[in-house]
Amino acid sequence: MSLDPKKIREDFPELAIKVHGKDLVYLDNAASTLKCAPVIKEINKHYSLEAANIHRGVHFLSEQGTRKFEETRLAVQKFINAKHDHEIIFTKGTTDSINLVADCLARGILQAGDEILISTMEHHSNIVPWQMACERVGAKVVEIPVNDSGEIKLDEYRKLLSDKTRLVACAHISNALGTINPIKKMIELAHAHGALFLVDAAQSAAHMKINVEALNCDFMAFSSHKMFGPTGVGVLYGKEEILNKLPPYQGGGDMIDVVSFEKTTYNTLPHKFEAGTPHIAGVIAFKAAIDYITGLGIDNIYNYEHELLTYATEKISAIEGVRIVGTAKDKSAVISFVMDGAHPHDIGTLLDRQGIAVRTGHHCTQPLMKRMGVPATARASFTIYNTKEEVDALVAAIIKTKDFL
Numbered sequence: 001m002s003l004d005p006k007k008i009r010e011d012f013p014e015l016a017i018k019v020h021g022k023d024l025v026y027l028d029n030a031a032s033t034l035k036c037a038p039v040i041k042e043i044n045k046h047y048s049l050e051a052a053n054i055h056r057g058v059h060f061l062s063e064q065g066t067r068k069f070e071e072t073r074l075a076v077q078k079f080i081n082a083k084h085d086h087e088i089i090f091t092k093g094t095t096d097s098i099n100l101v102a103d104c105l106a107r108g109i110l111q112a113g114d115e116i117l118i119s120t121m122e123h124h125s126n127i128v129p130w131q132m133a134c135e136r137v138g139a140k141v142v143e144i145p146v147n148d149s150g151e152i153k154l155d156e157y158r159k160l161l162s163d164k165t166r167l168v169a170c171a172h173i174s175n176a177l178g179t180i181n182p183i184k185k186m187i188e189l190a191h192a193h194g195a196l197f198l199v200d201a202a203q204s205a206a207h208m209k210i211n212v213e214a215l216n217c218d219f220m221a222f223s224s225h226k227m228f229g230p231t232g233v234g235v236l237y238g239k240e241e242i243l244n245k246l247p248p249y250q251g252g253g254d255m256i257d258v259v260s261f262e263k264t265t266y267n268t269l270p271h272k273f274e275a276g277t278p279h280i281a282g283v284i285a286f287k288a289a290i291d292y293i294t295g296l297g298i299d300n301i302y303n304y305e306h307e308l309l310t311y312a313t314e315k316i317s318a319i320e321g322v323r324i325v326g327t328a329k330d331k332s333a334v335i336s337f338v339m340d341g342a343h344p345h346d347i348g349t350l351l352d353r354q355g356i357a358v359r360t361g362h363h364c365t366q367p368l369m370k371r372m373g374v375p376a377t378a379r380a381s382f383t384i385y386n387t388k389e390e391v392d393a394l395v396a397a398i399i400k401t402k403d404f405l
């Protein structure tokens with residue numbers, strides 16, 4: 001079955017707005033997707049009729065909220081094929097999930113002399129937390145290099161792995177280039193050296209099938225807001241036995257068993273890592289986003305977006321003076337490009353005047369930009385509601401921008 005983008009577009013009310021008097025062409029989906037109607041409806045319903053705290057009260061609203069919150073956990077468990085629901089920890093987002101792991105590992109597990117391997121193409125949120133953790137204990141961050149197309153150099157990766165490697169952290173899909181990394185193979189290699197593996201799935205969770213059992217990763221992080229869901233909600237998946245070995249992240253309500261001034265004991269998974277009142281409405285509405293994706297079929301989503309990628313790559317590559325940065329064999333629907341004699345910020349501004357939203361800049365991947373030899377790029381990132389007509393509009397607007405600049 002293929003997707004029907006016309007029908008899908010009806011589920012995204014924001015697509016009806018005008019920007020500078022033009023139809024909105026939203027191509028900044030890697031930064032954050034627009035929100036689908038069932039998510040908006042659920043948020044509205046929660047705050048209108050169902051708001052109450054969870055995991056605390058015995059009254060109707062609290063119990064109803066707790067049940068719905070936990071239903072999202074079960075939905076996420078199924079969505080990524082985790083063994084247990086308590087392996088799903090709700091966080092604020094990918095950044096928060098990675099910081100949780102880095103911070104907890106640095107309190108007793110990561111030792112001086114250990115190495116954390118991360119690739120050149122990581123988002124800053126999969127670089128800086130590891131630098132901070134390593135700094136605390138005297139461990140070292142080691143870079144896995146990428147080639148000119150923006151692909152991980154697997155041979156170099158093999159050579160960098162050693163008995164000092166404590167953890168490898170890698171994006172499933174690069175936000176800046178769209179490269180799909182061979183993470184299954186990378187996980188196998190890391191495990192052969194006794195290292196843990198964290199997958200940053202921020203850019204893959206809404207675009208391709210995720211199966212943590214099959215991947216055998218130790219941790220996975222992703223954000224609801226890149227999956228048509230609310231901001232401020234993310235997931236950390238961790239294998240039960242590993243999460244049980246980590247100390248708690250933050251202290252507060254819900255994460256404790258018994259508190260006394262002599263000794264405090266901690267709650268079991270997943271509550272041990274969920275201190276304080278969470279984003280209840282957001283988590284509940286996130287289930288509507290997961291149901292939406294599942295309803296469309298993740299393989300249909302992948303195939304449709306791949307079709308758009310092929311079409312857009314062909315059209316954009318044909319524009320004289322425009323160069324695509326990131327030409328991996330295996331790519332998702334993200335196209336970063338530069339234009340002779342034009343700064344990406346100017347491209348972004350001029351495209352915006354034509355109603356087209358793209359992201360420009362370093363995309364929170366400064367080391368990668370340096371490696372690719374560019375200070376910044378303009379990036380168009382596509383999803384289920386984008387169409388070939390919108391690709392045509394982008395191409396026409398790039399040509400107009402080029403002529404203007």
Ligand code: C6P
Pocket residue numbers: 030031032092093094095096123125126171173174175176200202203223359363364
């Ligand atoms: N990338 C982009 O425009 P948060 O902000 O916590 O939801 O996600 C952080 C993050 C981590 N890893 C990858 C691969 C990402 O792409 C992102 C977010 C956005 O590319 C915003 S910088």
